[in-house]
Amino acid sequence: MFAVTLIDQQHRELVSMLNRLNDAVKNNESREDIYRIIDDVIAFTRLHFATEEQLMIQSGYTDIEWHKDKHKELIQDALHLKGKLAYVGEEMFTDWFNHWPFARVLAHIQYADKQFEDQLLQSGMKE
Ligand SMILES: [Fe+2]
Ligand SMILES: [Fe+2]
Numbered sequence: 740m741f742a743v744t745l746i747d748q749q750h751r752e753l754v755s756m757l758n759r760l761n762d763a764v765k766n767n768e769s770r771e772d773i774y775r776i777i778d779d780v781i782a783f784t785r786l787h788f789a790t791e792e793q794l795m796i797q798s799g800y801t802d803i804e805w806h807k808d809k810h811k812e813l814i815q816d817a818l819h820l821k822g823k824l825a826y827v828g829e830e831m832f833t834d835w836f837n838h839w840p841f842a843r844v845l846a847h848i849q850y851a852d853k854q855f856e857d858q859l860l861q862s863g864m865k866e
Pocket of ligand 1: 750787791848852
């Protein structure tokens with residue numbers, strides 16, 4: 740499989756998990772369920788970032804340190820918010836949840852990952 744196909748698949752999976760998380764909050768599902776989905780999202784995101792970083796090393800991508808910093812920031816923000824959510828009451832929960840870095844994750848996929856994927860595509864690298 741082309742390496743870029745694997746990344747695209749993981750992006751689709753990640754977006755669908757984020758939609759699932761959004762729905763769970765909108766539908767007032769139990770906190771236990773929401774925390775479980777958050778943990779799943781974070782675990783999958785870590786796996787995805789590790790996959791990208793591995794492919795960056797293998798393909799000799801030049802912006803790797805900058806890109807790794809962006810990954811680290813997104814994980815830290817998600818973990819920080821998860822910690823906050825544990826302390827907020829029902830009426831503030833949705834407000835706080837709206838700070839989840841959805842838009843930043845999508846922007847990361849559209850811009851930072853796109854640059855890397857273009858290079859991978861040119862290299863024709865398979866995983
Ligand atoms: Fe990505
Ligand atoms: Fe990335």
